[in-house]
Amino acid sequence: MNGPTRKRLETLLQTPSPSGAETALQDLCARYLEDQVGTITRDVHGNQYYPLAAGHPRRIMLCAHADEIGLMVQGIDKEGFLRVTGIGGVDPSTLSGQRVRTGKVPGVIGRRAIHLQSKEDSDTALSIDTLWIDIGARNKKEAERLVHIGDTLTLDTPVTWLRNDRVAARGLDNRIGVFILMESMRRLARRKLAVDIIGVTTVQEEIGLRGATTSSYQCAPHVAVNLDVNFATDHPDGEPERWGDTGLSKGPILAHGPGVNPRLLSEFKDVAQRAHIPTQVRAEPDADGTDAGALQLAHDGVAVIDIGIPNRYMHTAVEMICLHDVQHCIDLLTAWVVQCKNDVDYTPR
Ligand SMILES: [Zn+2]
Known part of the structure; x- marks a missing residue:
């Protein structure tokens, strides 16, 4: 990741966005993507939309929550x-x-x-x-x-760059998901796509998936990809045998469970395998606690996948992620989008 891109990440991480007060971060995101996507709009709750749309029948929502605790x-x-x-x-x-x-x-x-x-x-x-x-x-x-x-x-904590492309900061949950969305949208804007894409930075996830709930009406997506963080258990108190064995620098975490569409999940796994992108798995046996949980239930149901960047020390001042996982996530997401077609049937069979 080059210097200007790291600087963009650092600016995002230093911008406060507690639930209900995400405007400064949304303004920053709009500046990153203006001239890259179609008209950027914001709704009455503060959700912000970044369209790459040409009237294709299939609408795909790529979303990341912009708020922090x-x-x-x-x-x-x-x-x-x-x-x-x-x-x-x-x-x-x-x-x-x-x-x-x-x-x-x-x-x-x-x-x-x-x-x-x-x-x-x-x-x-x-x-x-x-x-x-x-x-x-x-x-x-x-x-x-x-x-x-x-x-x-x-x-009010600094962003600390650590060895092995690891970085510690408050609120990586989920400004790292927002960063991945921004970088992916910039990349996708230069590609010819067969489907309509709408990027969304949602609000108020941390107090009950509220922005995802309302923005799903505006987008009315057929498919939704949720970008968030997930637990890295590779630290002395991680208890991987109890919480799942997931760690930094091993690739984005794909949640497996009833909240995830099985055909969509296998598409992502195939794309990852073909592009040699490492991924990890996490069992989510219940309703997904992230925005993915709300998106799945929108309208008459949406095919959803939940992708998480492994994050140590979630909800502390020193959450830690690895930039390799971030890069792999951007590569995976963009590789998946460019192969999307309008007629894929995600009904489980
Ligand atoms: Zn989150």
């Missing part, structure tokens, strides 16, 4: 400390000592010094309502001039 200001106490609640699946044990930002206002998540903690204190699991955010304000009045109830916050 975050925090929301719930109150400001009389000393000017912010009390917050989580947006999406926030793990409170990862928060103390972190830097945060709401708009242009920086802050830190405080914690009593270890010297002053009783044994009971250090044994008690943290919960979000016991945390506070210190923005350096002297009192409530000063804090209220800068921050309002309902404002969103995200962790």
Whole structure:
């Protein structure tokens, strides 16, 4: 991956997009793809659409959720400390000592010094309502001039480039899926396609697949490819025998289960095999918990596949992925799209 492409990824990762406040990221995505695709539109919920359409009978939706988990200001106490609640699946044990930002206002998540903690204190699991955010304000009045109830916050963490093309950052779930969508759309825009493609960066996945639910009406797709992250269990606490043996640098993860169309899945596997693209498998025996779960149930049913970039430390400030998996995912997705035809029947047989 060349320098400008890495820079594009870094800019995406540094742009906050907590659920319900994805506009800045959507603006960035629109700038990346303007002049590359047809007219980019945004709907009333904030979902954004990138068409590559020429009136072919088959519509294929390529989607990635643009939102990340975050925090929301719930109150400001009389000393000017912010009390917050989580947006999406926030793990409170990862928060103390972190830097945060709401708009242009920086802050830190405080914690009593270890010297002053009783044994009971250090044994008690943290919960979000016991945390506070210190923005350096002297009192409530000063804090209220800068921050309002309902404002969103995200962790203010750097993007860390690691060895072996690995990168750690907050919110790789799912800005890495958005990045893959952007790069794939740029590539597909230069190809002759036999089907209509509509790329979508959906909103509010982390609070219940909400953008995918509504955008599926606008797109009315026959087939949908969901780009997200999936669990990498190749770390000391990964328990691969319990959660599945999936790791970094071994290729994108293809979910297997009732939420995935079997014929679509075997098409992807064939394309991967022919192009020598490594893939991994993950068992998903229940309804898919990602946007794929909502897309499958749209209208009278959509043939869906769920592709995940292996991600260590999901929903922490240091989620980690490998760029090789990202490149393989872009290669797989574009190779699949260019071989798509209008008359494939995805009815399971
Ligand atoms: Zn996700």
